[in-house]
Each structure stands twice: as C-alpha cells, then as structure tokens.
Amino acid sequence: MPTGWSNPEQVTEYLSREIPYRDVAEGMLLDALPQQIEGFIDLGTGDGRLIALVRERHPSAAAIGIDFSAPMLERAAQRFADDPLVELLDHDLTKPLAEQTPVDVVVSALAIHHLEHERKRSLFSEIHSLLVPGGVFANLDLVASATPQEHERFRHAIGRPQDDPADRLAGLCEQLDWLKDAGFQTVDCRFKWMELALIVAMKR
Numbered sequence: 719m720p721t722g723w724s725n726p727e728q729v730t731e732y733l734s735r736e737i738p739y740r741d742v743a744e745g746m747l748l749d750a751l752p753q754q755i756e757g758f759i760d761l762g763t764g765d766g767r768l769i770a771l772v773r774e775r776h777p778s779a780a781a782i783g784i785d786f787s788a789p790m791l792e793r794a795a796q797r798f799a800d801d802p803l804v805e806l807l808d809h810d811l812t813k814p815l816a817e818q819t820p821v822d823v824v825v826s827a828l829a830i831h832h833l834e835h836e837r838k839r840s841l842f843s844e845i846h847s848l849l850v851p852g853g854v855f856a857n858l859d860l861v862a863s864a865t866p867q868e869h870e871r872f873r874h875a876i877g878r879p880q881d882d883p884a885d886r887l888a889g890l891c892e893q894l895d896w897l898k899d900a901g902f903q904t905v906d907c908r909f910k911w912m913e914l915a916l917i918v919a920m921k922r
C-alpha cells in the first residue's frame with residue numbers, strides 16, 4: 719500500500735480540501751511577482767495549481783514543476799497535456815536541486831514545510847542561486863504556531879482531525895532569518911492567517 723504523497727487516496731483527499739483564505743493568499747503571491755516573467759519553477763507543484771495561476775497572469779512564462787509524487791505528477795501531466803511551456807520533473811526535494819539556467823521566479827505552495835529544517839535552509843540557498851538578479855521567491859506555506867493551543871485552533875479551523883506526521887513546521891521569523899542567511903536582500907511576510915503564511919524574498 720503506497721503511503722504519503724505516493725498514495726492516490728491522500729492525493730484525492732488533499733485536492734478536494736478547502737483551505738480558508740487560500741485564494742486571497744494566492745492572489746497576493748501573484749501580486750508579489752515581477753511584471754515580466756520568462757521562466758519560473760514551482761517546488762512541490764502537486765497537480766500544478768500554482769503553475770496554472772501564474773500562467774493565467776503570465777501566459778508566455780515557461781514553467782518547471784517539481785514533485786516526487788507519481789499521482790500528483792499524473793494529475794499535473796493531464797492538466798498541462800497540451801501546454802509545451804510546462805515541464806514536469808520527478809525530483810525529491812530532500813535532494814539538491816539540479817543546476818539549470820537561472821529563472822526570474824521560484825514559487826511554492828504548501829510543500830516546503832514537509833522538509834527538515836536543515837534541508838529548508840540549504841534549499842533556500844539553492845533557490846537563491848537559481849534566481850536571476852532581482853528574482854523573486856514566493857512561498858505560501860504553513861509555519862509553526864506560537865503555542866500548542868494555537869496549533870490546535872488552526873487544525874480545527876482547516877478541518878483536520880489529526881496532524882500530518884510528515885509536517886515539519888518552522889516558525890515564521892526563523893524562516894525569514896534563514897532566507898536572509900541564504901543571501902536574499904529583502905524578505906517579508908505579505909500575508910498570514912494562523913499557520914498559513916506568504917513569504918516573499920527578493921534577490922539583490
């Protein structure tokens with residue numbers, strides 16, 4: 719029986735879930751991106767939801783979606799079957815990103831919180847290296863609550879009976895510090911509702 723994100727049932731359950739304020743936060747993520755985008759990468763792309771949103775606003779932008787889940791990549795492949803500007807890569811984000819031509823933007827949604835903290839930090843450095851000068855990293859993700867009680871409130875608010883054992887939540891402020899340590903010039907939290915936060919970092 720496949721587990722985690724290789725389990726089609728987990729994928730179907732996730733894709734049917736409503737997350738409060740997600741649309742608002744995604745809109746703010748789009749607003750944080752540069753006006754001109756030639757190429758971007760989506761880390762933990764899932765079924766390609768965020769790629770589709772970015773490309774609605776930037777139809778000529780070429781996208782690379784990275785994920786390690788076969789059922790998610792299948793959904794994304796169906797979504798972009800007729801779109802030559804979208805490339806999907808099967809890659810485990812616990813491993814270093816492959817070197818490639820720098821891009822204008824790296825986005826991610828609800829994926830990086832699955833990585834151990836040390837890997838988050840090294841990934842932030844790799845993202846910094848992958849961006850052109852002035853490039854933007856926009857990450858809509860879950861961050862740790864200040865107290866266990868606040869965490870419980872968030873879990874109830876999003877209708878989850880139990881914690882996901884794969885979650886490795888880090889605090890918002892420490893992640894902003896890690897991004898600065900990775901070399902980003904400006905880092906900011908543009909949106910926050912409980913544990914859902916939009917972090918935007920710009921390369922000098």
Ligand SMILES: C[S@@+](CC[C@H](N)C(=O)[O-])C[C@H]1O[C@@H](n2cnc3c(N)ncnc32)[C@H](O)[C@@H]1O
Pocket residue numbers: 723732761762763764765766767768784785786787790809810811812826827828829832
């Ligand atoms: C909660 S889903 C989010 C999907 C999509 N970004 C969205 O906004 O709907 C998390 C995604 O991260 C992917 N993911 C988690 N850990 C990963 C890893 N180590 N390497 C690659 N992808 C990973 C999962 O397969 C899944 O598609």
